[in-house]
Amino acid sequence: MRIRLPSRVIVTVAVIFMHAAGNAQQAPERFNVDLLKGFTYRALGPYRAGSWVTSFAVPDSPSRDHLYTLYVGTRNGGVWKTTNNGTTFEPVFDGQPKLSIGDVAVVPSDSNIVWVGTGEAYCARSSNSGDGVWKSVDAGKTWTNMGLADSHHIARVVIHPTNPDVVYVAAMGHLFSPNAERGLFKTTDGGKSWQKVLYVNDKIGAVDLVMVQSSPDILYAAMYDKVRLPWHYELGGPESAIYKTTDAGKTWARLGGGLPTGRIGRIGLDVYQKNPDILYAVVENGNRRPPTAQEAEQDKRRNAPPAPRTAGNEVFRTDDGGKSWRKVNAGYEAALNKAPYSFNQLRLDQNDTETVYITGQSLASTNDGGKTWKGLDWPSDGVMPRAFGDWRVMWVDPLDSNRLIFGSDGGVNISYDRGKTSHHAYNLPLTEFYAIGVDMEDPYNIYGGLQDHDSWKGPSNGWAGEITLTDWVTVGGGDGMYNCVDPTDSRWLYNNREMGSMWRLDQKTGVQTSITPQRPAEAPPPRFNWTPPIALSPHNPSIVYTGAQVVFRSLDRGDHWQEISPDLTTNEDAKQHGEGFISYCTLTTLAESPVAPGVIWTGSDDGKVQVTRDG
Known part of the structure; x- marks a missing residue:
């Protein structure tokens, strides 16, 4: 049925809508981005904790730069630079749109030219993507994007030792989906154009790359076959492999000769430059193996039948340029097997073929070519035993084996005695927050949960008008997550850590009470x-x-x-x-x-x- 309104009603309604529209147009904006222009930012802390470091670059020359200059790539904090051996650090990449760094490299023949590959080279669900490769010709003062924007995660940038225009980039590609811009890329004109020189398919990326410095046409690349979904992670597949070229990337040979095949995950490589026929590789072997006698006994004590295990990380060595490989570790070192998708970096001491370092929860190391290992437990009995764990990146000085620069989720650590002792660069202001909270005190306090570094509380202002190291205190453990404070009584703080463990902290008495909710046994x-x-x-x-x-x-x-x-x-x-x-x-x-x-x-x-x- 059609309803016909009197004309005066229609006119009245129209006037009302016109009046409302006019008022809406005249109403002042409640928020405008211009309001933010009056704010200035200041560093509050917390200090000393450090955070996830992804890459290091040290100039080969001149000698002073080699000793005192270091570029540090970080997971989410851009690139930092020191020219005084860590006395001070300055951010040199903050003006760029993507601050997740996969690799940093300095041109060996010209220390003013620096390359940065963006997008952390890990397969965590929280990994952040990048926007390709960047180049600086003035030691980090200014930057130019040189392409490969859809590569998302760049694992390595390797530069010709004498020709600064020849650069190789190992790109992992999209983490959660297929894409074409992945594999190994090469430029011969300083980044103006790129050629894809090693490509398997739109699911397989390049995760590591090493060059023989005395014969730069020889390179070894590690390709990575994995599947990452929000609810599932397939650690490896048959296309993970090591490839070799002897003609600067024109042709490649897939290497076998004793390397495992099948369900293979992340591979890390290094070459011994004084005798480049010697290489080591850490290989994530996802194939199943029978349990050891000790493991079978553990199953028996749990009233379970002996179950197969994943083979886990294995370390291989070749002495003939990759023709044949032999396994040099027992293969059951549990500490080597923590989340290889975000570890599995391997570095050689370039003055000793028997000394190898591998990243992990602890720093695994051997001084006898793999017969025995240290750093397989936590706390560590190996290199840098007092430093924070979850090691991600390493640099071993090829001119001085005592000088080590290693990076972890705790930041940058430097040793001058082959890792017996180390200095933590606590003045590098890096932290990864999960979430921020505040209370209603005057001045108010800020609370935050940190990746791998507990939950912290610090004031918005200190008694002397500044915030110092001693003003910050921990208020929770684990990977700190949310911190919620009662706005009517800041005595009561509620926080949690990864996977749901939850506490109530009485900030008056200091008593922490576990309050994790449980479900009925039948649920x-x-x-x-x-x-x-x-x-x-x-x-x-x-x-x-x-x-x-x-x-x-x-x-x-x-x-x-x-x-x-x-x-x-x-x-x-x-x-x-x-x-x-x-x-x-x-x-x-x-x-x-x-x-x-x-x-x-x-x-x-x-x-x-x-x-x-x-x-």
């Missing part, structure tokens, strides 16, 4: 995200929320919990049992409306947004 266990959410009710901060696949609520500061929702994720069974110890179909965020009590919103990693309006 599926809580499925927490790596960074589980915490929220306090804006209407009553004694009410605490957290989420797994369901929402938990406590009415008494975490002493008791209720489940107040069903599973709010897609709950796809096929996405909950993938390899790689990934917790998926989990809640990643939640919040209660500040306007209406009981209106609660959630979001999950599988794309679901849910709301309740009745608490």
Whole structure:
């Protein structure tokens, strides 16, 4: 049925809408980016903790530069440079759009020319992509993008020892999807144009590359076959392999001769430059092997039948330029097997063919060619034993084997006695925050959860008008995540670490109480995200929320919990049992409306947004 309105009603409605539109146009903006121009930023800290370092570059010459200049690539903090052996560091890459660094390299024949490959060269779910390669011709003062923007993750930049225009780039490509711009690239005109010289397919990337300095037409490349999905990680495949060229990349041969095949993951390489027929490789072997007698006994004590194990990282050596390889480690060193997708860097002492270093939780090292190893346990009994672990990158001075510069999730460490002692470059202001919180004190305090470095609290201003090292204190452990403070009484702090462990800290007494919610024995266990959410009710901060696949609520500061929702994720069974110890179909965020009590919103990693309006 059609309804006909009187003309005066239509006119009245039109006038009302015109008036409303006019008011909307005249209403002042509540926020404008120009408002931010009045703010200036200052470094607050925390100090000394350090964070994930990805790459080092040291000039070959002149001698003073070799001794005192160091470029440091970081996971999320750009490139830093020191010209006084670490007394001070300055950021030299902050003006660029992408600050995740895969590799840094200085031209051997001209220390003013520096190359940076962006996009960290790891396969973590949190890995950040880059925008190709950058070049500086004035030692880092200015930069020019030289292409390969779709490569996303650059693992190596290798430069000809005498011709600065010849550069090779090992690109891993997209982490979660296929793409064509991956493999090994070469320029002969200083980056104006690029040629793809080694390519397998749109899923296989290049993860390592070494050049024989005395014969620069000879290079060895490691190709990497893996699958990364949000809910599954396939560590390797048949296309992971070592390739060799003797004609500057025109042709390549895939090497065998004793190297494992099948389910192979990340490979790290180095060549002994004084005798380049000698190479070492650390190979992630994902094939299955029978349990050792000790492992079978462990299974028996758990009332389980002896189960096959993944072979794990294996170290190989060739003395004939890759024609034949022999395994030099036992193959069961557990410390070598922590997440090879974000470790597996290998470096040789260029003055001793028997000394090898490999990154991992500890720094694994051998001084007898692999017969015996140190640094396989934590705390470490090997190189740099007092330094922070999770080692990611190494530089061994080819002119002085006592001088080591190694990088970890704790930053940069320098040794002058072959790793017996080391100096931590604590003045390099690097930190990776998961989340930030504040309290309502005056001056207010800032709280943050750090990657690998606990949760911290620091003031927005110090008693002397500045914030110093001693002003920051730890307030939680692990990979610190969320920190939520009661806005009405900052005595009460709630925080968590990876995978859901949760605490309440009484900041008056210093007592920390575990308040991790549990489910009934008959229910599926809580499925927490790596960074589980915490929220306090804006209407009553004694009410605490957290989420797994369901929402938990406590009415008494975490002493008791209720489940107040069903599973709010897609709950796809096929996405909950993938390899790689990934917790998926989990809640990643939640919040209660500040306007209406009981209106609660959630979001999950599988794309679901849910709301309740009745608490």
